[in-house]
Amino acid sequence: MTKRQKRIYAVAGLVVGVGVAAALGFTAFRKNMMYFYTPSDLIAGDVPVGANLELGGLVEKGSLVRAEGLKIQFSVADCAKAVPVRYEGVVPDLFREGQGVVATGHMGDDHVFVATRILAKHDENYMPPRVAESLKSEDGKHSCAPFKSVAANAG
Amino acid sequence: MNPKYAFFIWSSYALTALVLLWNLISPALTRKALLNKISAGNGDPESDE
């Protein structure tokens, strides 16, 4: 084996080795890298009990109720399940029914998620309002697909 | 343009201009210093400085 061949093997070995190590590491810690849990995870009980956590999903159509002041209640849904959420405070401009959101908070005793912060999660589609209007009838303008169950994904 | 977003948009574009500018100026200054050094050492090719 020439010196050059040895160096080729060293470089290739390093890249493959780091790649395998990373793949193993991420398979083992996949759950920890998820930014939020989904309603399905919460209902299945696949979440740390009583802990502060992120809940992600779409604001269910027709679920938004505004109480006095800045108090609101709504449901957050993934493709399968929905969880009621209670929140008091300012919401992002993009917050509306059908919009993706990530709520930080904890599950209350009454099975209502008590949120202390609401962030909007927009998707990767960009269009002028006129085009969006013509798509209104189409289902899945805001897809539930990005809200994948942590438990189902992490195995 | 919605004035609410103007700050965020213009800051983004201004910072982009700064980064582009830095990427032009920084190598230009390096080159200038280098050329001075090279022409200064022209008479003495053995010198390291």
Next chain:
Amino acid sequence: MWTWFHRLASPPTFYRLANLLTPWLLALALALLAIGVYGGLYLAPADYQQGDAFRIIYVHVPAAALSLSIYMTMAVAGGIALIWRMKLAEIAVVTAAPIGASFTALALITGMLWGKPTWGAYWVWDARLTSELVLLFLYLGVIGLNQAYSDARTAARACAWLALVGVINVPIVHYSVQWWNSLHQGSTILSIDGIAKPKISGPMLWPLLLTLAGFYLFFGAALLRRMQNEVLLREKNARWVQELFAI
């Protein structure tokens, strides 16, 4: 083919070729950027959800795309430098790092400025944002490592190894929004279903393609300029440099 390759790799040839190429690259880059920015700020319609805030896409996406591409360039040059001991590849590794770091920082900051008005937060620790921050630290690591050695060639080879180890982070950044739940949205342009059914409407897309092309050409010009400097520094006592600057 190999003689051509070796000719190109010789410092004097490279220096002269770069001198010829850089002004054209730079002029084209700035022209594309000017048209793209004008299109993005004034001609493109506002987004149905985000209004004008989406216009940050025209600087954020090219900066982020470059941050990954420059690292890939560094890793490929690093491999060539380590295997074939090619001087120009060594030079490319160390000179690409500061450019890459600047565009990574720009991607992070424009991302924060986009996140605040749309998401409602400057920063969250999701997989995309975190891995992009790791990318910035990798660039800073290469820059620091390069300065830690007194011998330029030893330094460049150490940087090449670090560039190769860190290249694993490039697919992680790119696929982070698919592999894990994240606040950051998925890819608009570089996605398989996006090619079949565009995720951004035409009047919004073309300025983005122009600024993307402009950023890439700009990187080409910036890299050539820095590589020329490094070539001059390393060869400052060589006859061709002396002749080039003889008064």
